[in-house]
Amino acid sequence: MRATQWMGKNHVEVNEVPDPQLLNDRDAIVKVSSTAICGSDLHLYDGFIPTMKKGDILGHEFMGEVVELGRGVSNLRVGDRVVVPFPIACGACNACARGLFSVCENSNPNAGMAQKLWGHSPCGIFGYSHLVGGYPGGQAEYARVPFADVGPLKVEDDLTDEQVLFLSDIFPTGYMGAEMCDISPGDVVAVWGAGPVGLFAVASARMLGAERVIAIDRFGYRLDKAREAGATDVLDYEEVDVLDALDELTAGRGPDGCIDAAGLEATHPTTAVDAYDRAKTAVMAETERPHALREAIMACRNGGTVSIIGVYGGLMDKFPVGSLMNRSLTVRTGQAHVQRYLKPLYEKIRDGEIDPTFLISHTLPLDRAPEGYRMFRDKEDDCTKVVLKP
Structure with missing residues (x-):
């Protein structure tokens, strides 16, 4: 064969x-x-x-x-x-x-x-x-x-x-990512990555009752697909500061649920931390480029949920555990x-x-x-x- x-x-x-x-x-x-x-x-x-x-x-x-x-x-x-x-x-x-x-x-x-x-x-x-x-x-x-x-x-x-x-x-993966956010009517959900899993997470969050779903990516055609999937707002992370934009969209509170659908090859080419991650992964001093995950944690409202469905394989640097612990965040994840x-x-x-x-x-x-x-x-x-x- x-x-x-x-x-x-x-x-x-x-x-x-x-x-x-x-x-x-x-x-x-x-x-x-x-x-x-x-x-x-x-x-x-x-x-x-x-x-x-x-x-x-x-x-x-x-x-x-x-x-x-x-x-x-x-x-x-x-x-x-x-x-x-x-x-x-x-x-x-x-x-x-x-x-x-x-x-x-x-x-x-x-x-x-x-x-x-x-x-x-x-x-x-x-x-x-x-x-x-x-x-x-x-x-x-x-x-x-x-x-x-x-x-x-x-x-x-x-x-x-x-x-x-x-x-x-990818449909069950996106759906589980949204389900893990325990969405209630009126909730705001942000999704990092408008690839196939992210698009199904957007669609699933809407099916589960989210009032607003914000898709984050840098490719216009993927953001257009996110709108087709049900996103109420889209952010091009090369055009805006994502944390500032999410604060503005949520009146300073932050999204109720943040879904990382990007995973270990996340990138933000214009930032110093992206260059740091690329250098570290090039010599296998870390195995992930966790830019999206760091941002999802920092953006999530106090007491909110970070749902990780993007694939990670090993070890990462500069993980914001202080933000996670001090703000009562819940992390849910899994294949x-x-x-x-x-x-x-x-x-x-x-x-x-x-x-x-x-x-x-x-x-x-x-x-x-x-x-x-x-x-x-x-x-x-x-x-x-x-x-x-x-």
Whole structure:
């Protein structure tokens, strides 16, 4: 089969690789009909996530048709059309029993490696380094899906791939980011980053009842998409001082909820602290560029919530812990517990409450994945989301 492989920093290729095989009674083999390039994939592409190996198959947002099943999978049938959550979860451990699927205790075979960096291991993740299991991803013609009796959601034929594909990751991630803000009527929510996850966080905050949602980015076409998603206000952080602007928009109080949807490659090219972060990350003296997170903490109202859904991998400098502690802020974060959100968000799509296709800017054949990665990373041709068709 053909698959998108990581071949080194800023280098991916589509090559012939062996077809996946059933390895466990709870496995399924899915013939991929649609897959996507995620902003998190760009962290791999740019070399910020350790433990990648040359030839690893990328991709954690995918869906398709079940073509083979292990004997232990009774909830699916060959021929079913399914969307696959990016967290691999057993459904039976203490974490899964609590609905915390992205920290499943049984799905990361390299848990010891993760424990050395993070203290405890999260779940396994498709196509996202050996730190989280080394599982081959879904930017391929076929994919093996472990614990297929827990993860994949059967999709009815009257919904297109494009309508449901983002249930695999970015829609639940954005929704969880908004949900963690405990939004009440009249609340103001600010979202750093108007990429795919940030756009779904904007849309979700509005669905959950926020009166105002403020999107922060520096690319005009992304801010236009944020308005389309429901943002009431947008801020170009190269044109305004974000903290001053948020104070003005909230009468000096600050947003009730601040969502960091930017993550470890956040940037603010005109500031000294951005130059500091770039110098530190260049020599691996820190692993993150946390400009958006610092700003979200400083902006949040006293007693408010900072919700972190942008990906971080290791260690950062100049973390404003004094602001966090002295102002009674709550921090909530995590990889999305996608299995928890699949059915409720699927129903929102079916009911017409949201049309996720607004996000898609480019659809390419799988063979053009290297072009898609470059275009998405470099913000070419107003690229907001690339869907790949094997």
